[in-house]
Structures are given as structure tokens and as C-alpha cells.
Amino acid sequence: MIFLRRQVPLLITLVTGLVFAVQYYVPHPASEQMLTSVTKWLQIIGGFALVLGVSSLFHVHAMKIRRKEVGWGYSFVLYVSMLGTIAVGLWSNGKEAIDGAMTSFGWIYNFMMVPLQGTMFAILAFFIASAAYRSFRARSREATVLLIAAIIVMMGRVPLGEYLIPLSGDLSQWILNVLNASVRRAILIGVSLGTVALSIKIIFGMERSYLGGGKE
């Protein structure tokens, strides 16, 4: 059992990791054909991952409802909404509209999902304003620099700001293009090097946490 649960996945990871790292640099038709096949597998696995995710969600919330845990009412709402949407989606053949006419699935999408998600995102503006008022203070030199940069960018990104302080537009462009881009690039390079190191560790079996825990 240990062989199947440990050694085989490690071997698959080692072989596929090395093969596809090399594949990127080999433009031979056979190598390209192999990549084509594997990307198709990836898409199929992606589809199954979706099924796995939905079934896991069902399971977690079913347990919450059964045990009457704190907030089980929300789980119940989620359950009803999810089952209702799936049923309506199947009934409408997964289409929001047929020949220009809105289906019941389209109605759920347009009049429930779109406004609900939009509202959730819009609420952010209010909370950001409130949080900025409470916590955006020049407590230190670093915080002061951040505060000034934020004010310049906020001014420079809207027509009113550029109208009141014409220089704010160019200044905000400079902050975004020079200061922001260089710092972001440094972070990206750091993250990328970390990813390469982690990939090497995974390929050679030094990092095994992806295999999961449990008894051997």
C-alpha cells in the first residue's frame, strides 16, 4: 500500500516534472503532440475537479446542518440555493437565453447572481472609506510616505484630481511606472525564484506535503 500511496505518485511526479520541463525547449512535432494530449487531460481533470469541489461543498454543509452547528441556517440557505439553481439549470439546458428569450436559469443569473455579486463588491467602497479614515494615519515615516503616495495616485487617477492639481496625473503615472513597477518586479522575481525552488523540491521528492498526511 505504501508503494502505491507514496512511491508511485513520487515516480509519476519525477518523470512528468522532468519530461515537461524539457518539453518546453523541444519544438519537435512528437513533443508538441505530447503536450497537446496532456493539456486535454488537464482540461478533463479540471472538469472532474469541479465535480469534486461541488460534492465536497455538499458534504461539508450537510454535516453542518445535521449537527446543527453555529450558522447552520446559512448552510441550509446555501443548500436550497445550490439545489434550486442546479435543478433550474438542468431544466433550461444550461442556457441563460434561447432565441433571445430569457430562460428561468437566465432569470436567476441576471436578477439574483449579478446584482448580489455587484452589491458585495460595491460595499467595498464604503468599507474602504471607513477603514481609511480610521487607520490611514501618518504614525511613522514609512506610513507618511505611503499616505502621500496614495493621495497623489488617488488624485491623479480621476479627472477632478487632474483638474484641481494638473501635476497629479504625471506624478501618479511616475509613481505607478517607476516606483510601483520596480517594487512589484522585485516581488515577482522573488516569488518566481521561490516557485522554481519549490518545483525542484517537489519533482525530486524533497517536498511531499502534496501527498497528504494520514497513516502509512
Next chain:
Amino acid sequence: MTFAERMLKIDRRLIFLVIGLCTLLPLLYPVGLPIKISPEVRGVYDYMESLPEGSVFLLSLDFDPASKPELHPQSLSLLRHAFRKNLRVVAMTLWVSGTGMADQVVTQVAREMGKENGKDYVFLGWSPGGTAVIMNMGQDLYGAFPVDYSGKPTKGLPVLQGVTNLRDVNYAISLGAGNPGVEAWYVFGKDKYKFELGGGCTGVMAPGLYPLLRSGQINGLIGGLRGAAEYETLIGQKGKAIAGMDAQSSTHLAIIVLVILCNLFYFSVRRQVKHQGHSGL
């Protein structure tokens, strides 16, 4: 409790009210301040302008309804521009929850511009796999999307004539609200399949994409509602983005004033505390 201390502990509902009014009033009474075009938005526009008629333009609408206020106006403007230029439009999404919305926007603009499905444009819909879809399209577009969103086989569609994979795409733009989005299209798409790539994103995401822009990995970036308003200005078709700029202007200004006020009160309280400390000694 002093006035400054009271102001620092102000009821947050008052701040909500200020922001609500700053959003609502400019929408009811628009001012229409001029919008300056940034080089990053002009990059996308100029490249679209340089494309000859019949070029293949891929638009990936990688967002869900949560980002609709910012990315929907961007997609409307880009599609109007592409159809006006008689480009062959291939639209798709990598976000399952955005499929219906993407279909609506493509159909709406195509109808408005008198374009025919399958001949002038195609909406491929969504396919599972996230970034794997980009790779699969790079290898074989028909393998990734054997049928379009309406169920028609993609092979043989006049709009896809001569297109076998991403290498045959003249220009691709990802309007992304997260992952997979612009970055994924660069890493898994452009880097290997060598097509020109542009990006569009929400305002909060834009600073994170500047390294890609500065290094030429993307040739332009439409950032947030401001970017959409700039694009609307460039194509000369006013829409929701330009209408929303006044509201965004006043909200930004309100937040700046609030931040300055809170700092004034903060320093006033700090000075009082220091003063009391000294007098206590």
C-alpha cells in the same frame, strides 16, 4: 472627551452616508470633466487601429458579475472598436460564473453593429481547466472548444477560417478580474505561442500588472473604470464609464479629505497627550 477625540471615533455610518452621496449626486447631476488619455490605454487602442480588416481578435472576458461595473464598459468599448474595424472577433471566458454575462455583452454589441454569429464573430463560452484551456488553445483551438456556446461545431465556422491555434491570433486581450486573467494569458499563452497581448483589469489590480506593461509583455493596459472611460473617449462613444467618472472623482476626493481630516485630528490628540504628559511632570 475633546472635539478631535470625538471626531476620531465618529460613527462609521456618517462616512457611509458621505460616500453614498458622493456617488449618487454626480450620477444624477454629471459635470463631465475632460478625461486625459494615458499611454497604457493608448497602447491598446493604437494596436487595434493598426490591425488590418479581417484580423483575428481574441477577447477573453475573464471576470464575473462582481467586477461588472469596471470590466463590462471595457468589454463594450473593445468589442465596438473591433467590430467597427471589421476584425474577426473570437470571444471566450475562463470564468464559469461570467459565461452568461460574456454571452450577453458579445451578442448585444454584435447586434448593435449588425454582425453575424459564426461569420463575423463567435462566442466560444467556457471550458474547464483554467490555465490548461489557454495551453490547449495554443496547441489546438478546436480541441479546447469543439463547439461554440450555442452548440455549433467550431470547425468550419467562417470566422475561424485559417485559425488552428493561438499562433494564428493577431491580437488577444484578457479582461481579467483575478486568476486566471492577464498574467495567465502571458505566462501560458503569449510566452509560448507568440501572439500580441493586451490587458484590461479592475482598478485595484492595475498596479500589479505594471511590470508586465513596462517590460513589453503586454502592449497596453486598460485599468479600471478610468481605463474604460479613456477607451470610450478614444472610440468617441460615451458610455457608462465616462458617466461613472464624476462619481469616482468625487468619491476619491471625499476619501482624501477624510484621510487628511483624520490625520489632523490624530496629530491634535497626540499633541494634547504630549502636553498633558509634560504638565504632569
